[in-house]
Amino acid sequence: MNRYISLITLIFLILCCSDEMPVHKWRVLPVDIRYDLYDVWGSSTDNIWAIGEWGAIYRFNINNEGQITVTETTSPTNLSLRGISFFKPNRGLSVGDKGTILEYKGVSWQQLPSPTAENLHSVDFYKDDFALAVGENRTILEYDGENWNIIQLDNTDIPIVNLNSISVFTSDFAIAVGNQGIILEFNGIEWKNVETGITNDIDFLDVKVTDEKTAYVCGRDGTLIVRNGDEWSQIESNTTADINALSFYSSQEGWAVCEDGSIIEINGLSTRLLLPITQVTLNGVFSNSKFDAWAVGNMGTVERYY
Template sequence: MFWDGWTDEAGLFVVGDHGAINHFDGAEWVRLPSPAPVPIHALWGTDRENLWAVGWMGLILHHDGEVWHQVHGCVVDAKGKYASVEENTPLFAICGRADGHAWAVGDRGRILHFDGTDWSVEDAGTRAHLRAVIVLDDGRVMASGGDGTVVLRNSEGVWEVLDCPVASNFTAAMALPDGRVLLAGGRYFIQANGFRGDLVEWDGERFEKLFPDTEFSRFRALGRTGKGLLALGDAGQIHLIRKDCIDRLQSGTGHDLLGLVDLPSGEVMAVGDYGSLLVGGSDALTCFAPAIQPGEDPANWSAMDSGTDRQLWGMWHDPEQDMLFACGEEGTVLVHDRGKWEALPPAGTLGIHDLARAPDGGLLAAGQLGEVHHFDGTAWSKHFDLFMDVTILSLWSDGHGQIFAAGDEGLVLHWAGAEWERMPSGTKSALYGLWGMDAEHLLAVGDFGQIMRWNGKRWDEFNAGTEHFLFDVWGRSLRDIFVVGLSGTIGHFDGSRWHITPARARNDLLALTGTATDVVAVGAAGAAARFDGQRWHMDPTGTTAGLRAVAVNDAGRYFAAGDGGTILCRDVE
């Protein structure tokens, strides 16, 4: 997950989870050494010799033009764990002035001020979580955050809490002409079972909610283009604001967008979940088109009643019984039986990302916090617990007792009949998808085009020639393997080399599977693509819901699952 970026003529920095600091010099991406392995949330600086980053556990980093140095936070106790001290209060935003003064904000009203020499704490007069900070044209500083909290720092350095009637959780702010400020965020509504976005303007005296009759997803970032203002947020939403009008634009992704960077070329870059990087021209917004309305093209897929509104992240076809299963949020596991979807008892309370056959013929479900659950046909029991905040994202079984699991931070687990063992994978990057020909020939795909290959003894890198994140892998044989990923990336291995195939899709492709005659990939914003043996075709689904999993039964019918409990079926042609 990427949170923010910063750029100059020499290159682009993008920061994110696990201490990720990535630099692009115009030719290639390089992962830079990071002093701490915690999420980095925001960047600000006057130039790359005076560049600051803030993040989790109160982390503050400084870039001197050559390397990144840690100057604050991530204090550990005698046991080597992060200590419960004020200095470790998470920080989420930073901004400053041309003279080098800067302010960083975070949880429990935490505000730190850099005076050009040292960082010191300032009293904001609030204990609310703060998520945004900006410097106004007149030198005053504004911070905002939870429950409509807005605080303003005057020229004497005193903070005042302003009376904002909109109880939104603000995550972004932008200074506008004439002393105005645009605030963006969102609130959780129980009846809607989700977040709704808010845009609020402050004119220097009072707050006004903008576009009150329009329904938005939660906003995360604000930016400027030659066409107007951009507001980004959850589920890939991008809105263009021009005077009193706001238009939804098609981003080509269903992933949450968390930050926006103005590039020296005049283009803008959005960054977000699953390593999303979107680039478009600031004048023409060339990567953003008017949102496609569902139903414009005849759909080859039909919707099914899943019986749930939970997010669905995984699907599995049991070849022995020709049965289909789906899984997702809050332990959700569904089975397709006698033509309809039915819910099994929940597999725990956490999210389930994938399913596989258990060694005894039962069902395994794996997901958040490294938990693996076993279903014996009646009830679930805990099969394995990693006891770490690491998510298992994919399972693969050979059907004969050999099982592999892959996930966050390069996690690979192996079951060979007695117990789960963690394997050295050779990477610390997330691994999203697994596929194997047998227990001695597996592939795992992940961040920045990474493909890891298991040969029965060790994992080695298997370069596909792309820097795009890869989210799934599937093949018919060791000479016929497909991968899919970010921005419609599709790759094919023919036994000798990888070929990156134009998919005619801007949408992220998140999952794929196939038969002896065709291959189907699905992804963000209802995207689907089908390979007929000769070339790829876009395959209208009739939905804009994100599709995160796909499976095919013995009859050649495809099933896709995704956001909001969406399940689609594609009949055999």
């Protein structure tokens, strides 16, 4: 009898307290954005930036009550922006079509001279005097804090293909990925072509280096692979949709977003596929906390995990 009463009491307490327990899940934010969004980055958990077509730049600020303010920032270009990265809250870079490079220094975005007219797809801002950007036709640019310079790869065995993503762990270790299964590794001196032995020339769309031994790469048809030291292995993603972007809040924990609007939770070599809460293609994702993440996509879609 006492055991029966205790069970009833436990159920009652769970039901009474359940409304007060926080439930973390992905939600579509009711924002009024009229452009496709291609990438998102947080310079801090309450200072999020998103960029997209026609030079669109949006800033999301979260106050102490959790209310979000969306500001469309003045952009110095009407060309589509494809990648964004911040080194610290008041230092950011964005790149896009026809070699567009923008810099943010805490007040406004300014256009920088670019050494290329190739479309740029991705940028990673590591420190004040070091950033890398990649783009079409094997384009790699390096930033020294003042100028952008083209990395010459003519005398290498690296094929001329589009590079879609760059991830910098240190100034001596970075990885770039692109079409036809290309993976390039930078050791601080030179770029080398990496053979994984596990892909069939599939287009890679994003890469994130999470520590000195680990990197995750995603691509078309649900491709997801991981680097452990010098070895690469394939991870079951549970989807055949293109996986467009990755973000990690620890060396092995993070998120991936897909063309069909689905989201993948990654934990080491395991994944969990979440059904889409919208049927819109998601293009970018950012997370630096287990309990907070952002995703952006076509038609001004913004989703947040909280």
